[in-house]
Amino acid sequence: MTAILPLHPLRYRTVFISDTHLGFRGARADYLLEFLESMECETLYLVGDIIDIWEMRRRGLRWSESHNAVIQNILARARRGTRVVYIPGNHDEMMRDYAGMTIEGVEICMRATHQCADGRRLLVLHGDEFDTVVQCSRLVAMLGNRMYAWLIRANHWVNRVRQALNRPYWSLAAHLKHRVKNAMQYIANYEDALVHEAREAGVDGLVCGHIHHAELSERDGLLYCNDGDWVESCTALAESQSGELSLVDWIALRETLGVTAEAGKAERRKAA
Numbered sequence: 001m002t003a004i005l006p007l008h009p010l011r012y013r014t015v016f017i018s019d020t021h022l023g024f025r026g027a028r029a030d031y032l033l034e035f036l037e038s039m040e041c042e043t044l045y046l047v048g049d050i051i052d053i054w055e056m057r058r059r060g061l062r063w064s065e066s067h068n069a070v071i072q073n074i075l076a077r078a079r080r081g082t083r084v085v086y087i088p089g090n091h092d093e094m095m096r097d098y099a100g101m102t103i104e105g106v107e108i109c110m111r112a113t114h115q116c117a118d119g120r121r122l123l124v125l126h127g128d129e130f131d132t133v134v135q136c137s138r139l140v141a142m143l144g145n146r147m148y149a150w151l152i153r154a155n156h157w158v159n160r161v162r163q164a165l166n167r168p169y170w171s172l173a174a175h176l177k178h179r180v181k182n183a184m185q186y187i188a189n190y191e192d193a194l195v196h197e198a199r200e201a202g203v204d205g206l207v208c209g210h211i212h213h214a215e216l217s218e219r220d221g222l223l224y225c226n227d228g229d230w231v232e233s234c235t236a237l238a239e240s241q242s243g244e245l246s247l248v249d250w251i252a253l254r255e256t257l258g259v260t261a262e263a264g265k266a267e268r269r270k271a272a
Contacts, residue, residue: 010039013117014239015248018047018126018209019229021091022067024055029066032230035250036073038257041238044074044082045114046106047209047227048089048126055091078105085112089126089210113203118243120204122223123197127208130193187213191226195219207237216247 021027056062078084084106088095098108111125190211198206205223214228214235225245228235234250 011241012039012041012238013241013243014043014045014114015039015041016045016047016124016207016225016227016237017230018089018227019049019212019231020046020070021049021052021055021229021231022070023062024052024231025059025062026231027052027067028230028234029064029070031234031250031254033066033069033073034254035234035236035248036070041082043114044077044084045112045124045207046074046084046086047124047207048087048128049091049209049229050086050089051092051095053092053094075104075106083107085109085124087111087124087126090128090131113201114207116239116243116245117241120223120243122225123201123203123206125197125206125208127190127194127210127226130190130197131210187211191215191219191224195222195224198222198224214247214249216245 017032020029020032022029074084086095086106086108087110088099088108095108096110099110101108111123114122114124116122194206194208198204199220199222203222205225207225207227209227209229211226212229212232213226214233214237215224215226216237217224223245225237227237228247236248236250237245238248239245
């Protein structure tokens with residue numbers, strides 16, 4: 001059980017998470033577990049790169065208790081009646097062999113169409129098929145993955161220092177990504193390609209992951225939603241009971257919930 005638990009669960013109609021990269025040392029499974037234990041939803045979409053098979057093949061199995069707890073939480077939801085839809089990404093692409101099957105209550109598919117409570121239809125897919133680097137050169141993609149892993153390891157030590165100074169979590173990789181012009185152009189090109197695919201599919205918008213860049217915006221009359229990741233930003237996309245979509249920034253929200261929990265304890269002590 002985690003320390004950050006609100007007095008009342010966060011309640012959503014639908015939650016979309018992706019790029020958790022379980023099995024990778026840089027995965028923030030601890031934060032993800034906090035989020036999962038703090039919320040309830042009717043449908044949970046796992047939008048790819050949930051398990052980082054690439055990294056485990058390269059560096060061996062790195063499977064901590066928190067990573068296992070995340071999987072057990074998801075499977076327990078499926079057993080209790082939550083609809084869980086798993087859309088494998090490129091880092092867990094071997095799971096694409098099981099598309100069309102339901103395993104332990106989890107539906108596995110290549111892509112899905114989600115209908116919001118307000119009637120809007122959203123195409124849900126991981127998005128790596130629209131990444132020119134991944135599609136054109138697997139070797140370049142693997143080298144890029146190694147550089148990214150190095151950044152995340154550096155980020156670990158940066159945040160150890162920040163924690164000692166009582167400073168909040170900060171992502172070095174995300175900071176550099178926003179500073180580099182070519183990286184921003186790559187993101188823009190990726191978003192354009194996904195919006196075009198949504199238009200071709202005749203839907204109102206899309207939900208994707210893959211590039212570790214959370215975004216919720218309207219582009220050319222279509223809704224573009226990227227639910228982010230659980231390595232850098234620790235974000236999810238959530239739908240309310242009325243169909244409103246919002247990005248959940250868990251790093252920011254957990255601070256609020258932590259303060260609320262402390263305030264609740266103080267009130268109970270006063271009452272006693």
